[in-house]
């Protein structure tokens with residue numbers, strides 16, 4: 019027999035910058051659900067739909083309708099928890115989350131912007147976001163006993179995270195488009211980052227980080243679609259800052275950087291079939307020369323083409 023859903027007795031207010039996982043967590047706690055999973059089941063949701071797939075607007079209507087009934091919220095209200103299509107799924111985490119301890123001390127709920135993997139800092143408090151418990155070192159997830167405490171009992175509001183200078187907030191400001199880049203009088207990065215569409219910018223940043231990682235760690239590290247999810251926030255931040263230095267010193271920065279790439283490190287004979295992931299999210303064909311080999315010059319040309327043409331250049335992406 020089909021269950022007829024009705025509104026839950028307690029329906030906490032939804033904050034306008036709250037993530038879907040955070041709201042479901044608070045709704046479950048308010049209504050004394052044993053675990054968040056039981057509420058997911060009741061709302062016919064899975065972890066994947068909560069963290070990534072329904073976070074894209076095209077799936078919203080059919081996936082979140084039961085939650086609208088349970089929470090007494092309208093589709094318009096719940097749609098504020100959803101990322102638009104400018105945020106590709108591969109920059110969203112599954113299960114994991116991040117916290118700004120200072121924002122959390124003001125009001126403990128998960129902000130939607132924190133979950134974007136390329137957003138490494140809190141622009142309000144200019145500090146690195148926290149992705150693990152400082153006490154027991156476990157990654158912060160939505161499977162915890164209370165909103166502000168880790169399973170080990172540590173109160174996240176007490177955590178101290180490294181502060182960053184204004185320059186270090188640059189990528190987060192671009193990715194979280196509500197912090198408009200014009201806030202920053204000195205535009206440190208090439209114009210591309212201020213004029214192109216967000217999805218094009220994110221794809222390009224992901225590609226550059228991938229090359230940076232391939233280049234730094236060689237065949238020990240396989241770059242691909244899910245790679246960003248396995249990297250700690252502080253490491254993503256370091257990679258972004260290194261990229262920022264390269265991009266700030268155009269054109270020499272890119273030239274020196276691509277010249278220093280050792281292509282042999284990209285090849286791993288054991289995993290040659292995975293080779294094309296190295297250029298994620300772009301198709302490997304962009305980088306192959308007429309002799310059928312990966313060409314450093316093609317990587318460099320590609321980067322310039324992207325920076326100069328922006329939205330006018332639509333490269334084939336990996337499928």
Ligand SMILES: [Zn+2]
Nearest residue numbers: 118121140143
């Ligand atoms: Zn904050």
Ligand SMILES: [Zn+2]
Nearest residue numbers: 151154168170
């Ligand atoms: Zn802990």
